[in-house]
Amino acid sequence: MSDDLWRAVREYLEQHEEAKAKARGRRGPRSRLVDAILVMLLAKPMRAAEIAGILGYSTRYISSYLSYWKTRGYVEYESGLWYLTTLGEEYAREVLDRESRDRFNEFAAVAQRILNSLPDKTAINSKREARPRRQAGPPLPFIAGLKGKPGNKQQNRGLTASCALDVIAEELDEEEAEIMRFLLDHYAKWGTTYIYLDQLQEGMQADFQWLVKNLRSLQTKGFIYIYRDPRLGMRVGMSKKTKDVLEACSAGLDA
Structure with a gap:
């Protein structure tokens, strides 16, 4: 990525922070x-x-x-x-x-x-004959439909994301791993392999200089890409290298 594009990333984040402060006022940590x-x-x-x-x-x-x-x-x-x-x-x-x-x-x-x-003393001392237990009826349709059904897509994506993070962890330092963990968690929850830069910063509540520095490192290592969308802003996504790891993990879990 060129220095001009990285400069644009910084400017975008600064402008986004100013806009958020004006629109929302102060908000507590989450x-x-x-x-x-x-x-x-x-x-x-x-x-x-x-x-x-x-x-x-x-x-x-x-x-x-x-x-x-x-x-x-x-x-x-x-x-x-x-x-x-x-x-x-x-x-x-x-x-x-x-x-x-x-x-x-x-x-x-x-x-x-x-x-x-x-123990319920009243129940123990009572000489009344206990009522026969009512037999349970058939399970509700939606519960019966869940029995024997494999994990849902979100659960499967969660396992795949966890596997992928384990595979690539050796190539990451602690701060890079934190960003990749967030991106993979986002993938597990929503099924998308990209997120917009303002959403990433807000979700991680990260200092923008720290975030840009580590994104640049991850991009250099080939784990992410950054794309400037003319309409929606900066997009951070998983590279083909990361997607290949996800695909391999998914195939291994299905085997």
Whole structure:
């Protein structure tokens, strides 16, 4: 890909980010990784390397997320440390509250199961003759139709995508693998081998400079292509090399 086209990619992403900010205003993260990062920063300001070491990611990868959410006003950077803004602190506390509610609901469900497992004294002491159990009728048509039927297309694509990622993983670094995992997950869910660049950045919530750098590396290695659609924008798709791996995995799973 020429330098001019890569420059166009950068300009497109910058313009898209500006348009999103104007059209939607600020929006909270939708990534569990971002939730984890912000909750950690709620405890104290930290270096990206500290966060990366605790969460098990590369420092560059964590830095890309922090840079992305810095532009949205959730974090700030000073003297080597990342810290939460007022907006980021509010969101991190919401995450903590949500997780606390989830844990309470989980424990409440366990307590209910324990209670339900206790013998019913009324039933034990009752001398009434138990009613005969009603025989189950024929299964509903749609349930009967599922019995013995092989996995649906989405499940099969998921297995194929997982196989393909395992095959190509040796040629990828951690950051490239994260992008390919997203593209393959997208394929497994929707059955398409391409996605538009703005959708990719939004879905990964990635810093655009980090994204462009790694897309360029993946394109150099022959795993993706980038096409400029005059009407719809930049398209990122799986190359023939990647599609061949998918086809081989699919054939192997069907064998």
